[in-house]
Amino acid sequence: MRKTSESPLPRIIIEGVQKTYTLRHSNSFKESFVARLRRKRTSTSFTALNDVTLTVHEGEAIALIGYNGSGKSTLLKLVSGVLRPDAGRVRTRGRVAGLIEVGAGFHPDLSGRENVYLNAAILGMAKEEIDARFDEIVAFSEIGEFIDTEVKHYSSGMFVRLAFAVAIHTELDILLVDEVLAVGDAPFREKCNAKIRELVSAGKTLFIVTHDLGMVSEICNRGIVLRQGELIFDGAMPEAIAALKGSR
Amino acid sequence: MDVSAFAVPGAGRGILDVVKYRYLLRLLIRKGIITRYHGSVLGWVWSYVKPAAQFAVFYVVMGLFLNLTKGIESYPIYLFSGIVVVNLFNEAFGNATRSIVSNKALVKKIYLPRELFPIADVFIALVHFLPQLSILLVVCLFVGWVPTPLGLLGALLAVFIVAVLATGLGLLFGAINVAYRDAQNVVELILLFATWTSPVLYSWTMVRDQAPTWLFDIYMANPLTSAVELFHTAFWFPTTSETAERPESLWLFTLIGLVIAVLCLIAGQLVFRRLEGRFAQDL
Numbered sequence: 001m002r003k004t005s006e007s008p009l010p011r012i013i014i015e016g017v018q019k020t021y022t023l024r025h026s027n028s029f030k031e032s033f034v035a036r037l038r039r040k041r042t043s044t045s046f047t048a049l050n051d052v053t054l055t056v057h058e059g060e061a062i063a064l065i066g067y068n069g070s071g072k073s074t075l076l077k078l079v080s081g082v083l084r085p086d087a088g089r090v091r092t093r094g095r096v097a098g099l100i101e102v103g104a105g106f107h108p109d110l111s112g113r114e115n116v117y118l119n120a121a122i123l124g125m126a127k128e129e130i131d132a133r134f135d136e137i138v139a140f141s142e143i144g145e146f147i148d149t150e151v152k153h154y155s156s157g158m159f160v161r162l163a164f165a166v167a168i169h170t171e172l173d174i175l176l177v178d179e180v181l182a183v184g185d186a187p188f189r190e191k192c193n194a195k196i197r198e199l200v201s202a203g204k205t206l207f208i209v210t211h212d213l214g215m216v217s218e219i220c221n222r223g224i225v226l227r228q229g230e231l232i233f234d235g236a237m238p239e240a241i242a243a244l245k246g247s248r
Numbered sequence: 249m250d251v252s253a254f255a256v257p258g259a260g261r262g263i264l265d266v267v268k269y270r271y272l273l274r275l276l277i278r279k280g281i282i283t284r285y286h287g288s289v290l291g292w293v294w295s296y297v298k299p300a301a302q303f304a305v306f307y308v309v310m311g312l313f314l315n316l317t318k319g320i321e322s323y324p325i326y327l328f329s330g331i332v333v334v335n336l337f338n339e340a341f342g343n344a345t346r347s348i349v350s351n352k353a354l355v356k357k358i359y360l361p362r363e364l365f366p367i368a369d370v371f372i373a374l375v376h377f378l379p380q381l382s383i384l385l386v387v388c389l390f391v392g393w394v395p396t397p398l399g400l401l402g403a404l405l406a407v408f409i410v411a412v413l414a415t416g417l418g419l420l421f422g423a424i425n426v427a428y429r430d431a432q433n434v435v436e437l438i439l440l441f442a443t444w445t446s447p448v449l450y451s452w453t454m455v456r457d458q459a460p461t462w463l464f465d466i467y468m469a470n471p472l473t474s475a476v477e478l479f480h481t482a483f484w485f486p487t488t489s490e491t492a493e494r495p496e497s498l499w500l501f502t503l504i505g506l507v508i509a510v511l512c513l514i515a516g517q518l519v520f521r522r523l524e525g526r527f528a529q530d531l
Contacts, residue, residue, distance in 0.1 A: 009253055021529055029430045077528065081258025081359035084525045091254035104357040107279055109286045118279060121272040122358060 009093055011174055011205040012056040012079060016088035019049040019074050019229075048074040050229040051088070061196075061206040063216035063237065065244050066226035072209045075226070076176050079207065094173025094205075097123055099164070106163060108152035112143055115151050116166055123170045133169050140195075141165035142188070161188055168195050175199060177208040193219060213241055258359050258525075262517050265361040272360070276368035281375055295379045299335060303328055310449045320451055321488040325387060329483040330448030330476045332380040337410045337472060338439045340373035344418020345435045348426050352531045362524055363517070366418040370411055377407075384483060391487050399482035405502065406478035409509050413471050416512030423516075423523040427530045446472040447480075453493055468495065471505035478502060 024032075024043045049071045056062060064072045077083040078090050080098045105122040106115050116137055120130040138147050141162040143154075151159060175196075196219055200206050210216055216223070216237070223240025225233035225247060233243035266273060285291040306327055311317040320326050344366035348355060351365045417438075425431035445467070447455070455467050467473060477498055485494065495501065 013254065024427065024530070029428055032428075079257055081256075082355075082357065082528045084258055090257055092257055093254050096257065098358055104353045107283060109283045110279060114279070114282075118272075118275045121269075121275050122354065122360060124360075127271050 008058060010055045010057050011060075011093050012054075012207070013089070013091040014052055014054050014056075014075070014079070015090075017049055017052045017075075017078060017085045017090060018047070018087040019071070019078065019083065020086050021046045021048055047229050049078075049085075049226075052226075052229075052231045053088075054224060054231065054234060056205055056207065058205055059200065059203045060222055061200045061220040062208065063220035063223045063240065064207065064209045064226065065211075065213065065216070065223060065240060067244075067247075069228070070226040071229040072226055073178060076178055076207065076209050079174075080176055092174060095124065095171060096174045096176065097167065097170040097172035098176040099167045099178065106151055106159070109150060111150055112138075112147040112154070112162055116147075116162070119163065119166045120170060123167060125170055129171060137162075137165045137169050140169065140191075157185065157188075164192060168192070168199075172199075172204060174205045174207065177206070177210070213244075217241060260361045262361065262521055263363045263367065266363055266367055269361060269364055273364055273368055273371070276364060277371045277375070280368060280372040284372070284376075292379070295376050296383065299328075299331060299380050299383075302335075303331060306331070306449055316450060321492060322391070322484065325384075325391070325487055326480065326484045327449065328384055328387070329479045330446070332377065332384055333406060333410060333476050333479050334443050334446065334448055334472065335380065336373055336377040336407070337414055337442055337475075339376060340370040340411065340414035341417050341421075342435060342439055343369040343373060344414060345421040345425055345432055347418070348422045348527060349429075349531065356528050356531055362527060363419065363520065366422050367415060370415050370418065373414070374407070374411060388483050388487055393483065393487050395482070396486065399486065402478040402502070403482035405506070406475035406482075409471050409475050409502070409506050412506075412513050413509035416509065416514070416516035419516030419520040420512070423520040423527075426523065426527050442472060446470060446476045448476055451492075452477065452495055468501045469504045469508065471509045474498065474502040474505035 022043045022045050052071075052075065064075060066072050074083065076098075078085055079092060080096060105119045107118065110118065116134065117127075117130055120133075120137075121127075125133075138144070141158075141164070143158055143162050146154065146158065151162075154162070177196075193215065196206065200219065206220070208216055208220060220237055223233070223235065223237045223243075224231060225240050225243045227247045232247055233240055285294060288294065290297070303324075307324060311323050311327065317323040347365035347369045348362060354360070355362060355365075417435075421431045421435050443449070452468075452473070456464050459467065477495055481494065481498065485492065
């Protein structure tokens with residue numbers, strides 16, 4: 001094993017990645033069968049990502065920007081492992097945590113406390129880690145005494161704050177964020193941004209998908225622009241925003 | 249570059265990973281148990297009411313109308329010890345089949361070994377099996393049942409076979425169900441057959457006397473048949489005068505049933521892994 005101190009290993013490697021969605025038009029055996037008999041196409045395909053290559057190093061805060069349908073979320077899902085690439089390869093080093101639509105694992109009939117444990121475990125935390133961080137999570141979420149109330153009685157703001165607090169407190173090396181920062185009121189959003197900046201300065205790698213250009217230009221130090229599945233720009237943030245605006 | 253430090257996102261080791269995620273598995277099981285009867289007044293009482301109603305119907309129709317109470321000694325215990333086994337299978341297999349689709353939100357957003365969901369459902373079914381089992385034990389003790397170590401071992405083995413079989417089939421049909429919702433209808437058919445293709449309501453001797461040998465052998469090789477018979481051996485047989493005919497090579501058929509269940513598990517896991525890559529986009 002060769003160790004190079006001047007260039008440490010990257011955190012994320014994305015090499016020639018391609019992702020094509022096959023949209024199946026039928027949802028039952030019968031429909032597929034009939035369509036096949038009539039020689040109708042049972043599916044159409046759509047290329048979401050085409051030959052995307054990039055490397056992300058430790059401590060980088062990357063904004064992935066692009067208009068709707070440019071493949072941003074697909075790329076994020078490939079890094080998180082929810083989807084698999086059709087060609088090319090994706091490799092990650094260290095613990096990946098996704099702030100992807102926080103609250104996906106929340107169950108309305110369970111209390112806030114039970115949901116914290118359940119979701120932290122879904123994000124890969126062990127019981128001891130959750131025990132150790134539980135008070136911190138509750139304090140960050142500002143839920144207070146409602147922590148033992150069923151989540152279905154929460155206001156949408158409380159719900160999101162708790163979900164976000166869980167996700168942000170997981171032990172991680174790479175943080176994937178998808179459009180969640182637009183939640184909560186202004187003071188809470190500021191608190192989240194501060195927390196994310198803290199993670200970046202602690203050397204964590206950040207990968208954000210967003211339309212909120214103002215926020216990412218504050219936090220991120222590298223911008224990647226996608227257009228219809230192709231990577232069209234990779235560089236400093238101000239230029240990335242210019243490239244995005246010019247890409248329409 | 250040293251690639252050994254890198255991981256391929258989304259590439260797990262299937263059910264082997266469940267061991268690593270056992271804390272999450274525990275929480276998922278807890279969630280399933282807590283939320284199961286949420287919002288119902290009777291709550292867990294339903295876990296007793298349903299098998300009781302089923303028992304009553306079968307007892308009246310099969311036992312009294314079709315006269316099986318005459319042919320099979322202590323028929324109520326015979327019937328109930330079979331029903332609980334088949335109920336365990338139906339519950340575990342049925343829920344496991346729907347588990348990926350019902351956990352859609354998570355499967356689409358976050359990567360975790362998706363095998364966790366069907367496996368958690370099998371464990372939840374095992375928990376719901378306990379009230380039924382306890383009724384069976386109480387009734388048996390009441391009529392003077394003396395457990396035998398071999399019988400109890402057989403019962404444990406039966407539960408194990410049913411759980412493995414349900415997990416395997418649940419993985420298989422659960423994975424297919426993501427793209428083709430027909431799978432859950434096929435499963436409902438299988439579940440309907442499960443009650444009747446094992447000696448729950450009638451005696452195995454009726455099959456032996458009517459069916460050709462090869463068909464009878466297939467019948468006996470059904471893992472559910474051996475599981476039900478193991479329960480009969482453990483709970484029903486000791487409460488009778490022990491004159492009823494027992495299947496000859498029951499242990500051999502148990503072994504065959506176990507092997508079939510394990511093969512189902514392997515096949516289920518292989519198909520599941522093949523289809524898993526498409527889950528997030530097909531849901």
